[in-house]
Structure formats: C-alpha cells, structure tokens
Amino acid sequence: MPSFVAHRPFSALTVALGVFLLAAVASASLVWRSDQYRLQERRTSAAYTASDHAHAIERNIDRALSATYTLAALVHQGNGTISNLDEIGRQLLPRYPGVASVSLAPAGIIRAVVPLAGNEKALNLDLLNNPATRKEASTTRDTGKLTLVGPFKLVTDELAAVGRLPLFLDDAKGGRYFWGFINVVIGFPETLEAAGLPDLAAQGYAYELWRTHPERRTREIIAASSSTALVDPVEQTLQVPNATWTLSVMPAKGWGDPLGLSLKGALGLLFSVLLGYVAKFLVESKAHAKGLEALVAQRTAQVAAREARYRAVTYSANEAIITVGADGNIVGWNRGAGIIFGYAEAEIVGRQLTLLVPHRYHDRFLEGMKRAFAGEQSDLIGRSVELTGQRKDRSEFRLDLSLATWETDEGRFVTGIIRDITERKRSEEALRESEARFRSLTEMSSDFYWETDAEHRLVEGTWEVPNVAPIWRPPIGKRRWELPSLSPDEAGWQAHRAVLDEHQPFRDFQLSRLGSEGTEHYLSVSGDPVFDASGKFAGYHGVATDITERKHSEKALRAAEEQFRGLVEQAIAGIYIIQDGRIVYANPRAAEILGQGSTGELIGSDPLLWVAEADRSKVAESMRRLIEGEARSVALDFDALRRDGVTIQVGANAARAPHEGRPAIIGLMQEISEKKRAEEEIRRYVGQLETAFMSTVKVATTLGEMRDPYTAGHQRRVAEIAVAIGSELGFDARRQEGLRVAGYLHDIGKMTIPAEILAKPSQLTPIEMELIKAHPQASYEVLKDVDFPWPVARVALEHHERMDGSGYPQGLKGEAILLESRIMAVADVIEAMASHRPYRPGLGLERALAEIERGRGSAYDPAVADACLRLFREKHYQLPA
Numbered sequence: 001m002p003s004f005v006a007h008r009p010f011s012a013l014t015v016a017l018g019v020f021l022l023a024a025v026a027s028a029s030l031v032w033r034s035d036q037y038r039l040q041e042r043r044t045s046a047a048y049t050a051s052d053h054a055h056a057i058e059r060n061i062d063r064a065l066s067a068t069y070t071l072a073a074l075v076h077q078g079n080g081t082i083s084n085l086d087e088i089g090r091q092l093l094p095r096y097p098g099v100a101s102v103s104l105a106p107a108g109i110i111r112a113v114v115p116l117a118g119n120e121k122a123l124n125l126d127l128l129n130n131p132a133t134r135k136e137a138s139t140t141r142d143t144g145k146l147t148l149v150g151p152f153k154l155v156t157d158e159l160a161a162v163g164r165l166p167l168f169l170d171d172a173k174g175g176r177y178f179w180g181f182i183n184v185v186i187g188f189p190e191t192l193e194a195a196g197l198p199d200l201a202a203q204g205y206a207y208e209l210w211r212t213h214p215e216r217r218t219r220e221i222i223a224a225s226s227s228t229a230l231v232d233p234v235e236q237t238l239q240v241p242n243a244t245w246t247l248s249v250m251p252a253k254g255w256g257d258p259l260g261l262s263l264k265g266a267l268g269l270l271f272s273v274l275l276g277y278v279a280k281f282l283v284e285s286k287a288h289a290k291g292l293e294a295l296v297a298q299r300t301a302q303v304a305a306r307e308a309r310y311r312a313v314t315y316s317a318n319e320a321i322i323t324v325g326a327d328g329n330i331v332g333w334n335r336g337a338g339i340i341f342g343y344a345e346a347e348i349v350g351r352q353l354t355l356l357v358p359h360r361y362h363d364r365f366l367e368g369m370k371r372a373f374a375g376e377q378s379d380l381i382g383r384s385v386e387l388t389g390q391r392k393d394r395s396e397f398r399l400d401l402s403l404a405t406w407e408t409d410e411g412r413f414v415t416g417i418i419r420d421i422t423e424r425k426r427s428e429e430a431l432r433e434s435e436a437r438f439r440s441l442t443e444m445s446s447d448f449y450w451e452t453d454a455e456h457r458l459v460e461g462t463w464e465v466p467n468v469a470p471i472w473r474p475p476i477g478k479r480r481w482e483l484p485s486l487s488p489d490e491a492g493w494q495a496h497r498a499v500l501d502e503h504q505p506f507r508d509f510q511l512s513r514l515g516s517e518g519t520e521h522y523l524s525v526s527g528d529p530v531f532d533a534s535g536k537f538a539g540y541h542g543v544a545t546d547i548t549e550r551k552h553s554e555k556a557l558r559a560a561e562e563q564f565r566g567l568v569e570q571a572i573a574g575i576y577i578i579q580d581g582r583i584v585y586a587n588p589r590a591a592e593i594l595g596q597g598s599t600g601e602l603i604g605s606d607p608l609l610w611v612a613e614a615d616r617s618k619v620a621e622s623m624r625r626l627i628e629g630e631a632r633s634v635a636l637d638f639d640a641l642r643r644d645g646v647t648i649q650v651g652a653n654a655a656r657a658p659h660e661g662r663p664a665i666i667g668l669m670q671e672i673s674e675k676k677r678a679e680e681e682i683r684r685y686v687g688q689l690e691t692a693f694m695s696t697v698k699v700a701t702t703l704g705e706m707r708d709p710y711t712a713g714h715q716r717r718v719a720e721i722a723v724a725i726g727s728e729l730g731f732d733a734r735r736q737e738g739l740r741v742a743g744y745l746h747d748i749g750k751m752t753i754p755a756e757i758l759a760k761p762s763q764l765t766p767i768e769m770e771l772i773k774a775h776p777q778a779s780y781e782v783l784k785d786v787d788f789p790w791p792v793a794r795v796a797l798e799h800h801e802r803m804d805g806s807g808y809p810q811g812l813k814g815e816a817i818l819l820e821s822r823i824m825a826v827a828d829v830i831e832a833m834a835s836h837r838p839y840r841p842g843l844g845l846e847r848a849l850a851e852i853e854r855g856r857g858s859a860y861d862p863a864v865a866d867a868c869l870r871l872f873r874e875k876h877y878q879l880p881a
Helices: 003-007 011-065 067-077 085-095 134-143 188-194 258-285 289-316 335-341 359-373 422-444 490-501 548-569 588-593 613-627 675-702 714-728 733-745 748-752 766-773 775-783 792-798 819-834 845-854 862-873
Strands: 099-106 112-114 147-153 159-170 176-187 205-212 219-224 234-240 243-251 320-325 330-333 384-390 396-408 411-420 448-452 458-461 506-514 520-531 537-546 574-579 582-586 633-641 647-659 662-671
Touching: 011 067, 011 176, 011 188, 011 205, 011 234, 011 243, 011 258, 067 085, 067 099, 067 159, 067 176, 067 748, 067 766, 067 775, 085 099, 085 112, 085 766, 134 147, 134 159, 134 176, 159 188, 176 188, 188 219, 320 335, 335 411, 359 384, 359 396, 359 411, 396 422, 490 506, 520 548, 574 588, 588 662, 613 633, 613 647, 613 662, 714 733, 714 819, 714 862, 733 792, 733 819, 748 775, 766 775, 775 792, 792 819, 819 845, 819 862, 845 862
Parallel strands: none
Antiparallel strands: 099 112, 099 176, 147 159, 159 176, 205 219, 205 243, 234 243, 320 330, 320 411, 384 396, 396 411, 448 458, 448 537, 506 520, 520 537, 574 582, 574 662, 633 647, 647 662
C-alpha cells in the first residue's frame, strides 16, 4: 500500500462513509423527484380526464339550454303567445335530451308548463315577487341574458337546474318591452350520465362536481362518486351561464405508490453502499499527494470545461434563459432572450423582471416570485406553465416558462427557461378548426362513419344522414353479422370474418337485406384496422354507403343491355363495331355476309382485309373522317371479299359513338342485291339500334348522378346572387361585402330546427311549418349581439318579409323593410325555385324570373326586381354552381 494510506489508516473509511452519506442523500432526492414526476404524470392524466368530462357536461347543458331559443322564436312568431304549446312541447322535449320540462312565464308569472303532470305546483308562480326566486329573476330580467338557476332538488328527490331566458318584444311604437321568461328544467341524472361522469368511477377515479353557492359562499356538491372528501384533487372549471362549476378528480386509491417508493428506496440504498465501497477503494489506491493534486487539477479542468459548455449552450440556445436575483433585477440574459423580447443584454441586465410582463399581471407575478425566493412552494417552480409575456415594443405573446432556484454565497437566484409558443398556439387552433371541419363534412356526407371495438361490436356511428335506409341503423353493441336476415351467406361471412381476425383492411364488402316494403336494400362497407399507441389491435373504423339505388340501376342497365344484345344478335342486318383499327364486335349476320363460320373469326381483325382492293382507300378515308370527327355518320357502298374469295356488293351505314368510354365506329351492313329493300331494312334497324343504344346510355348515366345533394350550397349561392344584384344597383364594394356576409348567414337559425324536418321529403305538418317559419327570428337571436359593420342580423330577420306585408315573421311593409333585406328576398326566391329540393325538383331559372316579374311592386321591391331581371336577361348572368 502507498505510504499515504499507511500513515492515515482511517482516511479511506471516512471518505467511504462520507460518499455513502452523500449518495444516500442524492438517492433519496432522486427517489423523491422520481415519485414527484410519477405524481405529476398521474395528476396530468387525471387533469386530461377531468377536462374531457367537464367539456362534455358543458356541451350537454348548452344543448339543453338551446331549447329556450327555439321557444323564444315561437313566442316572437306568435306575437307573444304559443297557441299549441302542449303539442309543440311534446315534440320538442325528445329532441333536447336532459330537458325535463319547459314553461312560459309572461310578465314573470308561470302560466303554462309542459308536461303538466308532476309540475302543477309551478303554475301561477310569480318569479319576480316570490321570495325564493325574486332576486335571481330580477337580475335575469335586468341583464337580459340567459341564466342557469340551481341546482336544487325536485319533488322526485333528483337534482335539477332551471335555464331562464328573459324575452323582450317590440311594441306598436317600435320600442321594446319585457314580455316574460322562457324556462327550461334540466334533469341532472340524464345530463351527467350522457356526459359519462359516472364512468370516472369505473376508470378508478373519485370525483366531485361542485359549485360555490352565490349567496352563502359555501361549497355545494352537485354530484360525487362517494361521501369521502377528496385529497389534493385536480380541478377543471366549467363555464355555465352566470356561474362557474368545478369538477374535482383524484384516484380512488389516492396519489401514493408505497410499494414502488419502497423498491426505489431499497435500490438507492444499495447504490449508496456500492458507491461508498468504490470511494473507499479509490482513496486507498492513491499512491501519493501528486496523484491527488493531478486528480484535483483534472476535476478542476472538467468543471471549467462544463462551465464553458454551459455558457456556450446558454448563449446559443433558441430559448430565452434569464436569471434573476432576490431583488427582482435581471442578472443573466442570453442571445435567445434578446431575440424573443427584443432587448439587448446591455440595456436589460440590472433592470426589473416585470418589464417582461404585462402590467395587469405584475401583482400576481411578483407574489409568486416572492414565495420562490422565500423558499416556499410556488406554482411556478418545478413545472412548466403558460403565461403572457411583453416584448420591448409592448406587444404581447404567449410563452412557456420553466423555473428553477439555486443558491451561492452571493444569495438565492431563480433561472427561467422561456419558449415563445405563439406558433404552437396557432397550430393548436388550426388543428381544432380542422377537426371541426372534418366532423362537419362527416356529418353532411351521404356516407356514414362507423367504429367497432376489438370484439367487432359497434361502438359509434353517424348514420343519421340522407339517403340511408333505416334498416341500416344497427344498435350500439351489436356485431354486423348478428343482425337478422342479413346477407351474404355463411360462407361469405366466414371469409369476411377471416379478414377481420387477421386485422386486414377491406373494401366494398356488400350486404343486402329485405326491407319491410319488400324491396331489397344494399350496403357497401369499407374499413381499416385501428391500433393503439402500443400497437395493440383496438378495432376498426370506416365508412358505409347505401348503394340500393345503384344496384337497382345496375340491374336495369343489365336488362337494357340484354334487350340491346337480343335486338342486335337477331337483326337481319350485319352490325359491327370498329375501335383502334380492329373489329371489336360483329353480330352473326355480319359473319354470315362475309362468309365466316362464326363471329370469332372477325373479332380482332383489320376491317380493310374484308374490302376489295379497289375500294379500300374509299373505306379507309370514311373511317378516318368518322374517328377524327370530321363527319358524324357516313353511308357508302363497296365491294367486300368473302372468306371463299367471292366478291359481293355491300351497303354500309356507320356513325361515330363512344364504346367503353373511347371513340369507336358502330355501323350496319347488308348485301345490296336488292338495294332498295336492303336500304329500307337498314333505316328501320338504325332507328331501333339508336333507341336501344340511347336507352342504355341514359340508364348508365344515372349511376353518376345519384349522389348529388339537393340543397348543397344554398346560402353561398344566395349570397353570390345578392352581391350581383347589389352591384347592379350601384352598391360600393364594402356594401356588397355586407350582402355577401348576410347571405352566408341568413339561414343560420335553421340549426335550431331538427334535421329530419329540414330534409323531410313529404308535406310538413302545421306545427313543423311553424317551426320552419320561426327560423328568421332564430337567426336574428343568434346574430343580434354580434357587432357586424353591416345590418346582418336585421337582413336575416327580414329576408322573408314582402313589400305588401304578406311575409313573415313581422309582416313589415314597404320602406320599413331594409333595402338589403329586399335584395336578399329576391335572391332567396331565385335560388330556391331554380334549385332542387327534397320535396320537389328544381323549377328552372325562367320560372323563378317569372315569379319575380309577377310580384314586382307588390311582393318585391320594383327597383330590385328590375335589377335582377336585367342581370339575367340582358347581361346573361349565370346561376352560381
């Protein structure tokens, strides 16, 4: 052993013990940080779960509350009354899940409730004078906004809330007066279950949905998984009208992991023992002081190198790295900070950090920094947070901030790493918009989307789309082959299930099923497998198309083709088709004329081989003129060569026509020994052939037109027509843009009308017609509070008004109707009459123009009508596609 160790026999043991203690402390710190990271991950996962369910609850409550706007539109339509509220209420309640009842309270007194059974006590309740409701009802009336009252218990001991909408109507003098309240009672069990809140318990979470009572300022539980109080839960706020609710979530078994923590502690202890042993070995191996000095020098150089690397990385980093002292002054500033905030290092170092924070956040920010420097727990330390920063030019931006504290002999410091997340935020917003567009396109598509789980059970579907028969709407939880009376046969199902079991994609798997009306229906299904992040098979998703009309058209096409082939095969004239310089079809009579035993000997041959040498140039020229489009048809006589070498005279009529999508020559030929009789026969068969051929083409053409929607693009086309009329009337560009915006939005109120009424192909009932006629008022209610630079809301309200007062919803006359509204009325009539609708075919542009001409000066503004007629008839304006 070296003399250094011999003279100090206990130094190695002392160092080993010290290293062991340091390693133990480091291991404990690492174990603690690891457990904190695990805890943070669990809290993040719980926060995402809480956010999803909170948003689902918000959507369900918003959807239920939208019933108030529908009723408000009907009250507007009825000038303050709804004569058939019971019938309308019974039809509306199923369309707004979670709504238990609706009521009308003119002048604040409940006069009508649907359903009445169980709600009799609510009748004649004076909301503005009853002590229990006076305060909130008065506030609702004065603010003029929809409010949500509750929760409270119903007589059935179930929690519920009331959505209350104050309604104001126009009086005879053009002023506004308070009519009363529209009330909607929302049942919480249905609303919360639809949002999947009880599913949290099945996922291993305990939860509480609560609010702070607005008067008592106490915590009020709305729903909870159990009566046990939650410990340090994650919380997600829900914004409901005039209130904020909170959803608190934590693991049902708590945040801790005692078993994992014990295992990590044991590993840390083992690591510390091993490290202490290694330290003892290293100390004992040092031969003399020079070795120690060399080691110190080496370590010093390493530290210097690490510090140099740290400075280089800090300087070159794109992120802003800023260090602040306890006095709040900036002491460290890198190049990335200068790029992000716009300050040079010389002009910012030594100044207060609050220069980088908008003034409205100063107090909150300084309080957090104060706690951090005091060594207290701070929301900013140890995690990444999103804040708003302020550049040198006073512009604001969103940033991501991570903070850490450290100490030296000079005191405590805080270093922050800052990233500009402006582009990330834009990308997230673009992603949300893209998802919304995708969902909208999916819901508007005539195809429907479906998903199955790993057991091939249906878990989701969007089959509430046009042109899909009800028999293709299977119940959730069923497998495709579990539906009764569904083809294919057992062998076909087994082949399909083999593809599914191998998790392979499939395309155009066709099903058929007999409908109740005795008609066979067909469906085409395509799907792709879905795998989770770990690669495990999770199910299928795909689209399906109702192809019943296509199948029936194909059947009709085959029948027409068989009829055509029968006519051609039995014709007494020779019939042939030439394409690409070869005979591709010849009927038996053509083979007979040319002395062939069968048509097969003609197929694929050059037609000029069967023409006598003297006439080949004439026949070749006629074929060229047909193919190149110089002539539509030709008739010529020529000498033909039979197979046995005999020359015969042939008369032929040929025309250019498509065959399998490409140009071809189709013709008739006949021996012309008795030329007059043969020509007569040819003319008769030409007529029959053209009729059969065009019939086949018409049947085939319908296959490409079956998927055209009836009313796609209505608002866009109305907007373009309105802009064109405005231009004709001399509107400037800004006013024309107002017409375009109003046109795109004039029917937005139809979103409150059930889709099945809008797409109904038969006559509407009186109640359904009243709902349809309420859409201008509903459009106005949606748009009235939007600060457009144009009268968009008023145009939406008045676009069904007429100059003679025969329109709706207000029955306005003459100049009381806005000029833009009069233009929109004419554009709406033109597009609606010229376009197809579910209940009738399009009437055509001329019928639409005739209607405008008929109503000029009575229903429609004469100047607007003249501009419209001039636009189409003199300037040949075309309807937008």
